[in-house]
Amino acid sequence: MGTRQYGRKTSHSEPGPGDGGRTGSWRVTRPILDEQACIPVKRGAPACFICWLYCPDGTISRTVPPKIDYEYCKGCGICAEECPTKAISMIEESCFIKTDEGEK
């Protein structure tokens, strides 16, 4: 189906998931959270959330524990860089290929 009836003649995007597509497929390295080292998990209360604050794509939730949405996380690594307790590590996506296939 064509876009002739689309209401706009320009590129226009609104806040919401997936306006740039499923950007998770762009990821080369995946952020993995070590909950043992994560401040809100350790305190059992909302705290820190530096990762949530810095994520440029809004893919980390402000919850205990924080959840990363791999559907849209591009793997930029800013969260891992900013985490004060180094609770997030960036792992090569290739490491997950076997795991993902194994899960199927």
Place this chain on the structure above:
Amino acid sequence: MHIIDSGNVAAALGVKLSRAQVIAAYPITPQTPLTEKLSEFIESGDMAAEYVPVESEHSALAVCIAAASTGARAFTATSANGLLYMHEQIHWAAGARLPLVMCVVNRGVGAPWTIWNDHQDSISQRDTGWMQLYVNDHQQIIDGVIKAFMLAEEVMIPIMVCYDGYLLSHTYMPFEVPSPDQVDAFLPPYKPAYALDPANPANLNTVTMPDVRLDTRGVTAHGYMEIRYLLQEDLLNAVDVMGSVEARFKERFGRGGDPFYETYRCEDARFIAVSLGSLSYHLREVIDRLRDEGIKVGIMSVHLYRPFPADAIAQGLADAEGVIVFEKALSYGYEGALCSDIKAALYPVNGSKKKRPFVHNYILGLGGREIKTAHLHEALLNSCTSKASAGRAPQWIGLKI
């Protein structure tokens, strides 16, 4: 009201009467007196607008793009290297479909540095997706600015109103200034279908994928190519919209008539000269002289250059034996851009039996080189009398090499 003033003041009065709400411009010769006049209007309270002083032409157009995105009527003006400094934002304004009006006070482009008139600046912006109107005198400047706002806002495409530096910008001529009531009745306030709204945040013109995509509401949105196609489609349709704007203008103000070009003694002409801007009025003297000498010649002055009204132009030229294009600009490495466009417009014409007219091209007046009536007469006479092809390359008039 009938007044005598400069072309730059005519433009400024047109902008004021059009009730532009945001002006952002950087001074450059020969445009400077236009924006100085607008800042005077605003400072004295004669004009309810925001004047944003900027540090460059790139920023001037960026400010206008932002202003128009919020739903304000915005205007800027520039010349030559200032126009080229805007170039990236010029493309942006067209792709973003913002109905800006910009006066280009035509001046040659460096290097070498020149402040005098030719058309290389605006002609070099031909392919940016803006509309371009070329006007020939002060009345056409003020009227052209008012019409430009209407046309731009009806098709949501920006437009340049181009007029000759010094020859028009700094000379004084009598012209009619319409009353604010008349202009208000002609030109409604700018009400875009969409304007930025803090209550409903949006990103405009962000990275757009090659293919179509689902937007956040799950509706299939355009990819890059669909957006560019719509710009082209609306530009082509703007030819008819221009016709309608001109008709409405004539009805209200009693001036104007042909939206695309102005002809002089073309009715029975065997040869038709073509040009842009004030040069066409200069050529009228030559036409009269050649007519006295028994040569049936006329002049077509093209007003709407983009979108190119190819059908109307082909119709106006098809019956001539020869078309002679005089240009103050050049597509370096080939020929005058207007000449190429006219040849292309004539190509499908007379697919039947009639012969297409020959097309000669003269380049003249670059960087303000004086255009002598005697030279124009000699060139036009040569083209009308020696039927032989002048060769593919354009000929230069007034060259002392």
